[in-house]
Amino acid sequence: MTDHPIRIHGLNLSPPCRIVMIFCKLHNIPYELVVVDLTKGEHKSPEFLAINPYGQVPAITHGSFSLGECGAIIYYLAEAFHTDSQWFPSNPQLRAIINSSLHWHHTNTMKALTPYLFEKIVGPRFFGRPQITVEKEAEVTANLDAFLRRIDTIFESGVYIARTSSPTIADILLFSYLSQLEMENFDFGPYKSVRKWYGEIDSIPAVREVHEPLRQFIQNVS
């Protein structure tokens, strides 16, 4: 199966799509990006639902096989291409710990970040939603702050997000979500260890490269 090309159905501006692209680049897995235009509802089209019945990006196709959910895609690619790297080691216990972090992310990173991003930035700017109220802003900011303080403590203790001694795909996942905060030039200053970690992950060439379209987009809409 490794001789079939990987198609990533998604878009550069989506964090989970970026993670899959970065994973491929880090492991020299060739891929083709098949753009799914969410603004045209292409992720709910019969063609796309045949690839991913969840109607979400990213999805991959690998020969006649298709798969959704970035955490599952990473695991599948690692198995199919027999990858073994610091990003997602083949050692079963290390892989399990990183996989655990990919699950944790859904109910922690997302829970803190999504309401902040949607209510404060993306909703009003791109979806015609009303400006956020003072009360709501205080609430979403407090939740994001609590999350950032929590991960700041983790990084301060000298480990990465999955408690490993070097960065893994779980750090890249976290980074790809937090990088959306660049849309409002968010100040990581109060979270010293997060800021240092953010700079370190951002300096990985594959991460920089895949984030370039997001940064272009931010520049264009500023």
Added chain:
Amino acid sequence: MTDHPIRIHGLNLSPPCRIVMIFCKLHNIPYELVVVDLTKGEHKSPEFLAINPYGQVPAITHGSFSLGECGAIIYYLAEAFHTDSQWFPSNPQLRAIINSSLHWHHTNTMKALTPYLFEKIVGPRFFGRPQITVEKEAEVTANLDAFLRRIDTIFESGVYIARTSSPTIADILLFSYLSQLEMENFDFGPYKSVRKWYGEIDSIPAVREVHEPLRQFIQNVS
């Protein structure tokens, strides 16, 4: 490592803990349940955080190794004990599809079910929260209804939740969360295919056995 006993740190009343216990029973993996009393905050104790820094149940210990997040635990146990069954087949593509469903669950099942359960049942009954308002009840009920209608369509088409032709651990995960609705004797009647599926999963001996303490609890507090 398979000669080390598995310790499951958690409790019978927690859906993700039940899933790990059921997985072990289905694959004859011996385990010991180490009860973590959430009402005493034991999941935030230094002893527990040393096992699972996320401060959540379940966690497992396997020799000196420890791991949190039920989706990651299932994958780890399957690898460590070389399991291969209809519940989580070793075939890489089937396993990937089921793993994908375990990820999907976080932002779909949980998103629809948790607010309904907490705001309407668990909060007022067990945490001294005020009774749900009429508006809030309409909102959480509509979200749960939309989710149940969605999965009803999936089951109606003759497949299980991960689109497999026989039930998998993803169905057991979904069941273990939905079974919480038995606390209010929820009527699955309007969702005919969900109701049929629910009865089928409930008839699996390991599922019944691990759900017995929940049903006892419901009887005791009714």
